[in-house]
Amino acid sequence: MLDEASTEKLLEFELLQALSFVYNTYGFFYDENGDIPTAMEYYHKSLKIREQIDDKEGAAMSYNNIGSIHHYMEDYDLALSYYEKSLGIVLDLQDTLGMSRSYSNIGVIYNEKGLFEEGIRFTKRALDLKKKINDKYGLASGFIN
DSSP states (O other): OOOHHHHHHHHHHHHHHHHHHHHHHHHHHHHHTTOHHHHHHHHHHHHHHHHHTTOHHHHHHHHHHHHHHHHHTTOHHHHHHHHHHHHHHHHHHTOHHHHHHHHHHHHHHHHHTTOHHHHHHHHHHHHHHHHHTTOHHHHHHHHHO
């Protein structure tokens, strides 16, 4: 049984985690509806909370979402830096699905920058991981990239 202080800490963590999820969802909603500045605001709010509560998996997702917006805005260097931050976290977590997504995103950026050998190298890593975990949707989208 948890004492009162432990219960309060757990409740605070769960509330902050829920709030970060809500902010991320708002970010996604605004992103999908073309309001990029508002999407970015909510993605950053979500990231700040996730870092505060040491939610590594959530932070990796936030870095990936922010990277996607910079990718869309054709700011490839900044997109790459966010994708690499996400990759670092998912590697630490041994999150195979997260690694495959990060490798795929990084591969696309290198291709956009005309660095095709690097793009192919990262895309192959992504596809190998997607095969390993039987991610059929990811495999299909990987072949399109």
